[in-house]
Every structure is written in C-alpha cells, then in structure tokens.
Amino acid sequence: MNQANPLILGIESSCDETGVGLVRGTELLTNTVSSSMDEHVRFGGVIPEIASRAHLDAFVPTLAAALSDAGVTLEEVDAIAVTTGPGLAGALMVGVSAAKALALATGKPLYAINHLVAHVGVGLLDKSIAAQYDGGALPENLGALLVSGGHTEILRVRSIASDVQLLGATIDDAAGEAFDKVARLLGLSYPGGPAIDKLAREGNAKAIRFPRGLTMPKYMGTAEAPGPHRYDFSFSGLKTAVARCVEGYEARGEEVPVADIAASFQEAVLDVITAKAVLACREQGVTTLLLGGGVAANSRLRELAGQRCLAAGITLLVPSLSLCTDNGAMVAALGAQLVMNGVAPSDLAFATDSSLPVTTISL
Amino acid sequence: MRILTIDTSAIASAALLDFDPQDPVKTAELVANFATVDTRSQAEELAPGVKSLFTDPVAEGPALDAIIVGTGPGPFTGLRSGIAMARTLSFTWGVPLYGMMSLDALAQQVFDTPKKDSAGRALGPLAMDDFVIATDARRKEVYWAKYSAGAHLLDGPHVGPAADIFGVPVFGAGAGLYEEVLVGNRCTVHAPLAHAQPTALELGRAAIRKITAAGSLEGAGLLDSTPLYLRESDAKVPGPRKRAL
Ligand SMILES: [Zn+2]
DSSP: OOSSSSSSEEOOOOSEEEEEEETTTTTTEEEEEEHHHHGGGGTTTTHHHHHHHHHHHHHHHHHHHHHHTOOOOOOOEEEEEEEEEESSSHHHHHHHHHHHHHHHHHEEEEEEEHHHHHHGGGGOOHHHHHSSSTTOOSSEEEEEEEEEESOOEEEEEEETTEEEEEEEEEEOHHHHHHHHHHHTTOOOSSSHHHHHHHHHSSOTTSSOOOOOTTHHHHHHHHHHHHEEEEEEEEEEEHHHHHHHHHHHHTTTTTOOHHHHHHHHHHHHHHHHHHHHHHHHHHTTTTOEEEEGGGGGHHHHHHHHHHHHHHHHTTTEEEEOHHHHHHHHHHHHHHHHHHTTTTTOOOOOTTOOOOOOOOOOOOO | OEEEEOOSSSOEEEEEEEEOOOOOOOOEEEEEEOOOOSSSSSSHHHHHHHHTTTTTTHHGGGGGGGEEEESSSOOHEEEEEEHHHHHHHHHHHOEOOOOOOHHHHHHHHHHOEEEETTOOOOEEESSSEEEEEEEEEEEEEEEEEEOOOTOEEEEEEEEOOGGGGOOSHHHHHHHTTTTHHHHTTTEEGGGGSSSSOOOHHHHHHHHHHHHHHHTSGGGGOOOOOOOOOOSSSOOOOOOOOOOOO
C-alpha cells in the first residue's frame, strides 16, 4: 500500500445522500453524489425508510460513476473508508454492507469512520484552504462548527487522526431540521434552509424577538464555572415560539408577515450558533474555525460567522459547498489521514453506530 | 457450476454450492456454509461469514458462475444488508446476480424433509398437498406464500395477519408464532419446521432445482435482486397545517 500518498475510496450513506468519493492523499479525484432529496420533499423532511431504499438502489451506479469519473480501477485503490456513524441506522447499514462487500471482494483494508470528523477532514481537499497551509496538514488549534439537517456541533480537533473532542452540540433538533420545520409553518418549500435564507433577505431580522435557546445564565455559567450547556444548542423552543407567533397573527385575522418571521427566526438560530462557536473558540484556545454541513450554504451564517470570527481574531475556513454537504470525498479524505498516520484498519465484523461519539474517529 | 447464495431475510446466511446444470440427478455439493443463530446481527456477521466460505475470496470470487440473493420478504434493514452485499460483490467480481424469493428456501426445505413415524422411518414427503410458508413480518403479521406439494409457487408473497391463512399445513417461523390462530383456521402446524427461517443453503438448493430443470442459469426464471418489501414506507404526507381561528 502507498502509505505516503494513498488512493482512498470513501462511502457515505448516513442520511439522504449516497456518496462515493476518491481521494489521493489530499487531492480530490472525484466526488460523486446521488441524493434522494426529491423523494422527501412531499414529506417536508427526510424519511429514513425512503432514504434507505434509495441508498440500496443508488450505491452500485454511484460507485461505477465515481470510478469512471476518476479514471481509476478498484485494483488501484489502497483502502476503503465508510461512514459507520453517527446517522440514520437503516441508511448507515446499506453503505456499510456495501463497503464490507467491496473490502472482502478486493482484499483491501476497510476503515469504519466517524461522519462528523469527516466533515472536518474534507477541509484538506479544498484548494483555497490548502493554499493557506503547508504540507497538506490542517492548522494547529483547529475547531469546527458543523451545522446541517442531521447535526449541530462544535468540535475541537487536536489531531484529525487521533484526537477530536466535542465542545458543544444540540440537545434536541438539529439547526437544519428547525429550518425545515419552520419553512413548513410558513408554507415554504423543502428543504427549508435555502427557502428561508432567500425570503429572509426581504424581511426585518429585528421585527420579532424570538428566544435564544440555552443562553440564560443558569445554562451558560461563566468561563471559570461553566454551566451545564455553555456551548450547547436547543432549537425546539424556538420552533414552538414561531408556531405561536404565526397562530397569533392568524387568530387576530392579520396577514402573517412571513418574510419578517423568516428573517427573525433565522437570526435567532444563527446568532446563538455563531456566538457560542466564537465563545468556545476563545475560551478553548481555538484560533481557526472550519465550517461544515449543509447549512454552511446559508448566506447569513457565512456573513455572521465571518464578522464575529474576524472581531475575535479567529480564522474562518469555509470549504466549497459541494464539500460541506454530505459526500463520499470527505470520508475518503479522513480515510487517507488515517492511512497516512498508520492507524490500523477496522475488523470486518464492526457494527454501525447511529450515535457514534466524535471521540471515536474510526473503529 | 459454482454459485454463492446469500439470504438476510431473517437470519444472515451464505453458502457456496457446486452442481452440474445438465445433470439433475447428480446432487449438489455443498462447498461451504455459514448461518447466524439470531436475526439481529446481519450487518456485523454477514461479511466475515461470506469471507469464511472462501480460501481466497479475491481470486475465487470472479470465477463464480452466479450470485443468488434472497429478495425477501423480510424485515427491511436486514434484507437490504444482504442485497447491498450481493450487488456489490456482483459488481466487483463481474459475476451475474439473480434474486429469489426467500420463502422459496423454506418451501424447498419442506420438499426435502421426509415425514417420519415415531421410530424414525420415512413415511414420504412432509407435504402431500398444497402448503403455506409463513415467516415473521413483525407488527403481528406474517409474510406468506402458498406452494404446491412439489414446492412450486402458487400464490404470494403476501403480508398480513396469520388469520388470513385457512385450511393448509403451514411451515416456517410464522407458523410457530401464530400456531393457535392457524389451528383455529383448520391449518396444521408441524413441529420440525414450525420455527424454521429461510437460509442461503436451502435457497441454493431451490435455485439448483430450477436451474437443472431448465438446463441453464438463464432459462431458470430467476428474479432480479429487487427487494420484495410488500409494505410501503410508513411515511405520511403531512396534511395542511391547522390554522388558529
Ligand atoms: Zn453531515
């Protein structure tokens, strides 16, 4: 195996994207994604069974397309990496079964890896980010803010291959999930993130003061004596507050100011996310923050995170959007780091873990 | 001819079988076999199990004549793990892939199991007439299909309560689970096969019977690898939001 510059095939199936990516060291060869998003539109959210059925049918065609796009054969691949968690249990099972089949059929080593850590590893593939650092390595004192329909976390990354810590996470809904639910309340299309982002530009973000979850002193505490949820998020109360607000207008027979509500809701979510992420960075000695997850596409999140990181002297890294959303290249990127760091591959008998902790980088 | 069979419609199992498609008399030779005991560890145990069938899977896999996978019906997540495995092996090795209804495996087992008296003497086939194979579909229902005494599919597969089945011998884990209901419907439930699950070994035997009868793999009327879910996903399209008035 080429351990210095390995060719890795990465497989992702933790939510509604079937992804197969090929990476050589830190060079992206292909990032092939088949999404079942269209099948979830009428339900207003990802339906796990529909996603699992779509993964089963999409996997082999996506694999074939990725190999042909990159112009490589399976024999040339040095190792295979697959997301084993966290994510939807039934969806993970499809990618993992296929990855195990690939490994046993080719005799290649298999790495069962953590989806959240892969969102960080993908930063290595982005040319504009790599240009800022030497030797294809992630910067020192690195943190990550991951925001998507399935997760919302702040991580500290001391070593991408061996030392990742969870600083904060949502205790209920993921931020992207809150966008989907509020979009439905406002009669907007799925997925809710882009719809709210667009409408919010026409609204007044200060029109309605929605609650900021887990920001009260009893949750925050102080830097010296942190409260129980200093860096954590909660979005379910906010979602309820939006529902009450809409109902209030309707009960009074007034027109619902959807643009103002969208802007105010979005501001409430992103204000807390960016404030807590920057707070965590300052208190934990993080000097570079990498943004990941599908919600990184949100223009206001990029703007607010940019302003606040700049003010706090933190370098903000935002990979290109196709690398931020769930994909196989990020899995391959992390797999390559594991190989380059001499981490042992996984045993073929490993199990998926829908709530795999970020501290477990690979099994 | 050498085939690899995989079934994860209940337990996880795989088998490697050799046979001569032109010679129906010559019995199939089992090369290697693997089966789990329970129905909850397919994803973990299947890959090591398939690997254990070969001395060198990388060299031997591409030399297979076919892979045949049980397409259910069965609980979805487990079922998909076997089909994902079979489809990916087929792609990687360049070996043709076929599907077979998993209940056919149990029908073959009924066909192959002689009825015995108390002294253990064979009294002819276990099913003298039409019979039903039923497996556990959870949610108080069974997956079932009706077969002729010769183990040819007559009707099904269906999913529904065991109470839908009337007046036939019933075999398989669904029979043991709902024995009382079935007996009340004038069905008979036979102890030796009242708790049996489909296995890749029996699925392979059923496949070989079809292939030797046809004289070729292509003519055997095997299915493709599309899973037989029989149930829609439970998702409901949300109705319009109630307005507050
Ligand atoms: Zn993700």
